[in-house]
Amino acid sequence: MRKDRITRREFFAGAAKAGIAAAAASKLGFGWLTTPAEAAQPVVVVAEKGEPKDLLARALKPVGGIGKYVKKGAIVALKPNGGWARAPQYAATTNPALLAAMIRACKDAGAKEVKVVEHTCDTPASLTIEQCQIKKATEDAGGRLILLTSKGQYREVSIPRGKIIKSDLVSKDLLDADVFINLPIAKVHSQTRITCGLKNLMGVNFDRQAWHDSPDLHQCIADLATVVKPQLTIVDALTVLLTNGPKGPGRTKELNTLIVSTDPVAADAYATTLLGLKPNQIGHLVKASALGVGQYDLSKVTVKKV
Amino acid sequence: MNTLRKISQIVFLAGFVYLFLATTRVLSAHIPTHIYFQLDPLVAVVAWISTRSFYAPLALAFVSIGLTLLLGRVFCGWFCPLGTVIDLSDRFVLGLRDRLPKRRKTAESERRRWPLDRIASLKYVVLIAVVVCAALGTQISYFLDPFAILYRSLTMVFYAPLQYVLRAIAARAPGIAISGFVDVGDLQVFYQGHVIVLIVFVGILSLGLLGRRFWCRNLCPLGGLLGLLSIYPVLRRKVTDACTSCTRCASLCKMAAIGTDYKETLITECIQCYACVPICPPKATSIPIQIAKSNVYYEPDITRRRLLQGAGLGAAWLVVARGGGSAKHSVRGLPISSDVLIRPPGAIREDLFNEACTRCAECIKVCPTNAIHSAIGEAGIDGFMSPVIIPRIGYCAQPCNWCGQVCPTGAILPFEMIEKKWLFIGRAVIDRSACIAWYKDAECTVCDEHCSYDAIYQKVVDGDDKPFVNDEMCIGCGECERVCPVQPVAAIRVFGVGDRRDETRQLQLEYRRLAVLQADQLADPDVDAAAYQQVSGREVFIKPPEPKY
Numbered sequence: 001m002r003k004d005r006i007t008r009r010e011f012f013a014g015a016a017k018a019g020i021a022a023a024a025a026s027k028l029g030f031g032w033l034t035t036p037a038e039a040a041q042p043v044v045v046v047a048e049k050g051e052p053k054d055l056l057a058r059a060l061k062p063v064g065g066i067g068k069y070v071k072k073g074a075i076v077a078l079k080p081n082g083g084w085a086r087a088p089q090y091a092a093t094t095n096p097a098l099l100a101a102m103i104r105a106c107k108d109a110g111a112k113e114v115k116v117v118e119h120t121c122d123t124p125a126s127l128t129i130e131q132c133q134i135k136k137a138t139e140d141a142g143g144r145l146i147l148l149t150s151k152g153q154y155r156e157v158s159i160p161r162g163k164i165i166k167s168d169l170v171s172k173d174l175l176d177a178d179v180f181i182n183l184p185i186a187k188v189h190s191q192t193r194i195t196c197g198l199k200n201l202m203g204v205n206f207d208r209q210a211w212h213d214s215p216d217l218h219q220c221i222a223d224l225a226t227v228v229k230p231q232l233t234i235v236d237a238l239t240v241l242l243t244n245g246p247k248g249p250g251r252t253k254e255l256n257t258l259i260v261s262t263d264p265v266a267a268d269a270y271a272t273t274l275l276g277l278k279p280n281q282i283g284h285l286v287k288a289s290a291l292g293v294g295q296y297d298l299s300k301v302t303v304k305k306v
Numbered sequence: 307m308n309t310l311r312k313i314s315q316i317v318f319l320a321g322f323v324y325l326f327l328a329t330t331r332v333l334s335a336h337i338p339t340h341i342y343f344q345l346d347p348l349v350a351v352v353a354w355i356s357t358r359s360f361y362a363p364l365a366l367a368f369v370s371i372g373l374t375l376l377l378g379r380v381f382c383g384w385f386c387p388l389g390t391v392i393d394l395s396d397r398f399v400l401g402l403r404d405r406l407p408k409r410r411k412t413a414e415s416e417r418r419r420w421p422l423d424r425i426a427s428l429k430y431v432v433l434i435a436v437v438v439c440a441a442l443g444t445q446i447s448y449f450l451d452p453f454a455i456l457y458r459s460l461t462m463v464f465y466a467p468l469q470y471v472l473r474a475i476a477a478r479a480p481g482i483a484i485s486g487f488v489d490v491g492d493l494q495v496f497y498q499g500h501v502i503v504l505i506v507f508v509g510i511l512s513l514g515l516l517g518r519r520f521w522c523r524n525l526c527p528l529g530g531l532l533g534l535l536s537i538y539p540v541l542r543r544k545v546t547d548a549c550t551s552c553t554r555c556a557s558l559c560k561m562a563a564i565g566t567d568y569k570e571t572l573i574t575e576c577i578q579c580y581a582c583v584p585i586c587p588p589k590a591t592s593i594p595i596q597i598a599k600s601n602v603y604y605e606p607d608i609t610r611r612r613l614l615q616g617a618g619l620g621a622a623w624l625v626v627a628r629g630g631g632s633a634k635h636s637v638r639g640l641p642i643s644s645d646v647l648i649r650p651p652g653a654i655r656e657d658l659f660n661e662a663c664t665r666c667a668e669c670i671k672v673c674p675t676n677a678i679h680s681a682i683g684e685a686g687i688d689g690f691m692s693p694v695i696i697p698r699i700g701y702c703a704q705p706c707n708w709c710g711q712v713c714p715t716g717a718i719l720p721f722e723m724i725e726k727k728w729l730f731i732g733r734a735v736i737d738r739s740a741c742i743a744w745y746k747d748a749e750c751t752v753c754d755e756h757c758s759y760d761a762i763y764q765k766v767v768d769g770d771d772k773p774f775v776n777d778e779m780c781i782g783c784g785e786c787e788r789v790c791p792v793q794p795v796a797a798i799r800v801f802g803v804g805d806r807r808d809e810t811r812q813l814q815l816e817y818r819r820l821a822v823l824q825a826d827q828l829a830d831p832d833v834d835a836a837a838y839q840q841v842s843g844r845e846v847f848i849k850p851p852e853p854k855y
Contacts, residue, residue, distance in 0.1 A: 085705055085758070121756065123788075124674040124703065127331065131705050149493065190751040190764060212752055212791040213742075246755055 042263035042295050043302045044270045049256050052238060053101040058306045059234070059260040060105070069179050069231050072110035077177035078102060078143070079230070081185045081200050082134040083121035083246075090248040091241040094185045096137035098236050098258070102183060103141035114141075117173050119148035119203045121247075146173050154206045161291055162223035164214055169206035170228060182230035182264065186237045186271035188245035192217060193282050194275055195246050196268040197233040198225050198293075218283030225264060225284075225293045233267040235259035237274050265294025266301045273298070307580040307593070311383060315390040322387040322453075326460050327472075327487040329671045331708050340668055342387075342453050343714035345370050347535075348436070348528040349454070349664045352447040353715045355440040356661035361716040374532045378539035381532050382522055383577030388452035389522055392514065396560075399514035426523055426562065426575065427607035429530035434608075434616025435623065436527050442624050443657070444688055448665035449506075450527050458691075459507040461667040462497040462680065469493055496699065497670060499680035499691060518560035523575070533574035534606055540595045541578045542602045545569040548590035555582035555591060569601045576602075627688040647684045647802045648695040648782060651702065651729035652710040652721040655807055656689075663717035665691045669709035676700035677784070678709060693718075695731065697784025697800045702731065704758040704783065727759065732782025733804025734761070734775050741797035743772055753786035753798050762786060773798075780804065 047059035060066050070076055080094035088096055099116070106114045116138045120128040125147040129135045138145045148154070154169035174180055184200035192199055198221050202208060211220040237257040244250030255274060261267035265288050269279035279285050285296040295301055322342055329339040343349050350367035354360055370381055382389050436447045448454050472487055513520040522529050549569060556564040559582060563575035582591050650669055653659050670678045670693060677700035680691045693709070695702055710720040721729060734753075742748035747770045754762040754773055761779035764771040775798075782800045790796035 085703065121789075122703070122758075122785075123700070127674050127703060127705060190754045191749055209791045209793075212750055215748075217749065244760060247758070249760060 041300060041302050042261065042266045043304060044259060044261040044263070044266050046270065046303060046305045047258045047260070048305065052095060052098040052258075053104075055238075055256070055258040056098065056101050056105060056234070059258045062304050062306060063232070063260055063262060066105050066109045069181070070106050070109040070111050071178070073112045074110070074178040075176070076106045076111045076114045076179045076181065077174045078106075078114060078116050078181050078183055079174065079200060079204060080116060080118065080134055080183040081195075081203070081236075082116075082118045082129050082132050083203060084248075085120075085122040085128040085131040086248060087131065088133055089239075089252075090250075091185065091187065091239040091252045092246060092248045093132035093134065094183050095236050095238050096133040098234075098238065099134060099183060100137040100141040102181070102234065103138065103143040106179075106181075107142055111179075114143040115146050115173050115177060116143045117146045117148065117171055117204065119171070119205075121203075121208075125149050146171075148204075148206075151206060157227055159223050159227050161226040163291075164216060164219045165211075165223040168224060168227075170224075171204045174204050174228070180228075180230045182233045184233070184235055185240070186235050186259075186274060187241040188243065188250075188275055188277075190245060192221070192284060193277060194268070194272050196235055196271045197230070197264045198222070198268055198284055198288055201225060201228050201230075204228060216283075219287050221284040222287035222291055222293065225288045226291050229293070230264055231262065233259075233261055233264045235267050235271045237271055240275060242275065263294040263301070265289055265296050266298070269296045269298050269301070270303065308584050311579055314384045315393065318385045319387040319390040322456065323460070326457060326671065329668055329712055330487060331672065331674045331706065333487070334672055334708055334712050339672075340666075340712050340714035341366070343457075343664065343666055343668070346451065346453050346528065347371050347374075348447055348451050348531055349666075349715060351531070352436060352440045352445060353662050353664065355437065356443055356445050357658050361662070364715065370532075371535060374535040374539070375537070376539060377541045377578065378536040378573060379529070379532045379575075379577045380541065382526075382529055383579040386452055386522075386528075388456045388510075389519070389577075391456065392511065392519055392521055393560075395511045396514040396518045399512065400518065403515050427609075427612055428524050429526055429533070430606060430608045431612050431616040431619060432525060433527040433530035433534075434613060435619035438617050438620030439623055440661070442620065443661060444624055444627050445661045445663070446620075446623055447527060448663070448691060450525070451664060451666075452526055452528055454664050454666045455506060455510065457671075458503050458665060458667040458680075461671040462500040462503045463507065465671065466495045466497070466500075469495070494676035494700075496676070497679055498696060498699075499682055502682075502691070503680070517562075522577075523561050530606075536573050536576075537604055539573065540597060541593055542573065542596055542600055543571040543576060543582070543591065543593045544596065544600045546590045548588040549586075550588055550590075552587055554585055554587065558582060558585055565601075565603070571600075571602045573602045573604050574606045627686075645801050645803070646694075646799075647681070647689075648697065648732045648784070648800060649805070650678055650693055650695060650709040650718050651726055651731050651781075652707070652713075652718045653731075653807070654717060654719060659717050660685065660689045660692055662715045663689075663692045664715050665693075666714060667693075668712040668714065669693050669718060672708045672712045673700065674706060674708070675703050677702050695784060697787040698796060699788075701784035701788040702726075703785075726781065726783075728781070728806070730781045730804050730806040732784070732800040732802050733777060734780050734782060734784075734786050734798050734800050736773060736775060736798045740792050740795070741773065742792060743770070744797075750791065752789050752791055756785050756789045758783065758785060777804070 045059045045062045047055045080099050082093050084092040086092040103114045118129065122128040129147060135145055148171050153172055155172045155175055156167055157170045158167045159165050182197050182200055184197045186196050189195040201224055202221060205224060211217055214220055237255050237259060239252050239254050241248055242251045242253055259267050259270050265285055268285055272279045272282055279296045279298060288294060289296040325339045325342065328337050344364055344366040347367040347370050350364035353364060374381055432450060439446045510521045551568050553568065556568055561575045561577055563572045565572065578593055580593055583593060654662065670680065677695045678693045679696050681689055681694040684694045685692050704726060705723055707721050707723050710718050738744040743750045751764065754764060759779050759781055761776045762773050763776060765774055782804050784800045786798045787796045787800050790798050
């Protein structure tokens with residue numbers, strides 16, 4: 001039987017479905033871009049001692065569980081630190097086991113697609129992402145690796161609150177995702193003292209050279225953080241790099257710690273203390289705080305150890 | 307047989323293109339991508355003569371030599387990929403020519419009858435010049451070797467646009483086999499010297515305007531070499547008495563191998579393509595396997611005059627090459643022609659390098675960072691088109707050793723990744739008048755961040771951190787020069803002075819090697835135990851195992 005017309009009933013059913021889908025999309029899409037700053041005191045969850053997978057499960061519970069952020073059918077964008085062509089032991093890049101565990105957690109929560117977005121510092125991108133084993137971790141866990149290598153993968157975003165940068169090219173995959181989770185590793189950094197969540201966001205913009213040319217890199221990082229806001233920041237402090245960052249090779253220390261927070265600045269501030277520094281020494285944390293991105297002062301943050 | 311020959315030509319051209327595409331970091335490990343070059347007798351003979359050493363992998367060339375002795379110039383007719391490309395383009399080019407109003411195609415103009423075709427002996431002049439140059443210790447075969455020409459053209463001219471196509475396919479159909487051909491994300495759109503390569507390639511194809519297979523017939527030194535080798539092959543053209551002298555075979559023969567009475571064949575020219583067999587109206591022509599002497603002549607047109615011309619040409623080239631800042635005029639084994647001559651790691655001694663390198667561009671193709679380019683003036687006239695690293699465009703990535711793996715002639719010897727820590731290719735120097743950390747106290751540490759060898763450190767000078775280079779750690783990979791935000795010329799630049807082939811570096815090298823090996827053994831988590839065994843098992847790559855005079 002040929003069916004070339006739709007009945008009235010089918011029409012209404014279809015229209016209703018589309019309406020629900022559109023409503024859901026408007027609720028989810030771009031949601032993280034417009035999340036208002038939380039009024040209550042920010043919470044930083046610190047999980048210690050354990051395997052990455054176990055740590056992750058423990059640390060996500062106090063912030064509401066993964067299900068609070070990753071809804072069924074959502075498209076998730078993860079931003080690990082996979083910038084350097086170094087083996088994971090050097091602690092220059094995000095732990096691949098942690099990344100794999102996070103991808104699996106998102107999948108289990110019903111995510112439609114988990115994108116792992118990275119703009120590597122070292123070239124070639126493919127070789128770099130292989131060396132730090134993020135490629136293997138992503139593929140094993142069923143995520144989709146997206147290497148940002150051409151300008152077409154970016155979209156212009158205006159930064160109304162920016163002091164130096166007024167607009168910037170940001171990865172489309174990240175902007176179009178329903179959920180954005182930042183997965184940095186805590187390291188010392190030769191220029192910005194530490195590199196963690198906020199500094200990791202430098203890997204979603206197009207032109208890094210311009211930032212280095214600008215008079216104040218710290219301010220650039222803070223400016224971008226006013227528009228690119230991860231819903232969750234999960235800091236890998238399993239093994240931290242204490243000297244000769246960001247690429248190493250340097251002295252590493254196993255801390256077996258995971259830091260989870262909805263406040264990107266607070267998470268970084270706590271990670272700073274693990275690296276033996278004070279948050280008020282880190283320019284971009286102070287400046288991001290001043291722009292209202294988050295709270296760097298740990299005395300105004302609730303730290304929950306689990 | 308004519309059809310079979312065409313199929314063979316297409317298959318071997320496709321194989322060549324496949325191996326070209328497969329010359330990537332991922333696939334080179336599994337596929338012998340340089341096998342065509344090792345089958346090329348001209349590459350082998352010139353490399354052996356000019357370096358005075360027998361580089362064993364090139365012995366595969368004896369297969370082609372044996373084939374030619376047995377069957378004749380089938381290499382040219384059936385296998386040579388450049389020959390196939392010329393055949394294909396000739397159809398187009400000749401069609402174009404016939405459309406020109408003034409050139410009316412006549413049987414007479416198409417007919418190129420031996421021995422009137424005197425120009426065919428030019429290829430022997432070229433061959434002699436190539437061999438004389440090799441004997442005197444320089445290399446010019448690279449400019450004329452058919453495989454080198456084709457591979458170079460594919461890499462430096464066609465690969466850049468091809469990458470867009472490959473990437474588009476790989477992006478739309480991720481599962482299919484093509485994904486191994488392209489390192490997604492590593493677009494390499496510029497190769498220094500590509501215009502020269504393009505001109506040579508187009509020039510060779512447009513020689514088709516003068517007649518079919520003009521290049522193979524008159525200029526190709528490999529064709530000359532194989533012609534000399536086809537002394538008494540078993541595949542020989544035979545014409546029975548049924549021949550009516552209709553001239554069709556002679557006007558069709560693209561190699562001008564058919565003689566005045568259409569029964570004679572010049573065996574040094576015949577490429578056994580069988581084109582003359584099916585078109586013979588009385589079916590008088592055949593190219594059977596036979597031992598009996600038929601009307602076949604082995605008369606390579608090498609007169610004393612040709613010999614002298616060839617030798618003179620070779621000697622003249624030597625004068626030009628050596629007079630123009632050659633690598634042989636060097637201080638302590640380093641060329642003085644340029645301060646920015648940076649060779650890929652694993653390169654052999656500079657003078658031997660220029661002699662062994664056949665400029666095939668395999669290293670240029672395989673390099674994942676677009677670091678290796680073809681030299682224009684960097685290596686002197688002697689080293690024209692040889693591979694050099696241009697760090698501003700691409701740097702030598704630490705976890706990579708593929709240029710050594712793919713080199714067919716051993717100009718770049720294979721090395722292990724852990725050896726890169728002492729395979730110095732240059733040394734970085736900071737220009738304090740351009741460095742923004744030095745002259746305007748900017749907070750810039752990009753070079754320090756990126757250095758893979760921990761060779762840049764910060765020291766407080768006048769109250770601010772300033773970058774310094776640790777000469778003992780710097781291997782000259784050029785990553786700092788690549789990433790330096792100062793435009794257009796980087797404030798930190800790599801110069802050839804730190805090359806490991808420089809004798810002044812030897813003591814430092816030995817120290818560094820021992821330190822690295824000990825450190826690797828103890829602490830470096832990156833060291834693959836098997837790779838370490840492999841390195842420690844043989845003589846470590848401090849001084850490359852060089853051929854002896």
